[in-house]
Amino acid sequence: MEAAGAAGRVGTAGLHYQVFTLLFAGQLTTDPTVGVLVARLLLGEPDPPADLVEDTLRRYPAAPFTLWRFTTGPVALAGRLPAHAPVLVDLRATGLPFGAGPHYCLGAALARLEGIRGGRLTRLPLRLPK
Structure with missing residues (x-):
């Protein structure tokens, strides 16, 4: 800044x-x-x-919110996800x-x-x- x-x-x-x-x-x-x-x-x-x-x-x-993120390319996650697919991330599960x-x-x-x-x-x- x-x-x-x-x-x-x-x-x-x-x-x-x-x-x-x-x-x-x-x-x-x-x-x-x-x-x-x-x-x-x-x-x-x-x-x-x-x-x-x-x-x-x-x-x-x-703030244990779930956040939307999007894949940057094709991904194998509970099946196959294409690029730019929305993925819901639970912060409590990340440890971050x-x-x-x-x-x-x-x-x-x-x-x-x-x-x-x-x-x-x-x-x-x-x-x-x-």
Whole structure:
């Protein structure tokens, strides 16, 4: 974005919009992730993983949406699919909560940062009342 702005391909309003999008669009997914982290801590999992944040993102993605993708060429998948055939991908089955390649989530770093902040609650004596 910085290079595009410097080259005049994106105006100031466009740059402001992108910053706004990165900061606020991620809130809809990072808030539930922190909630799941807190719930896992309160439930007192017997053997929490060493990297609770990454494990939570993998096992409980905040946006477990199914996404349409299209084949780039003929593919053998439950039969034969031609090029440009629609394929519905369930993100929960991929183990990639932020996608990959050109579809990689721009907010992944923000989500991890928020998760780490929520994961710091492990230092507090959290427990549910009996």
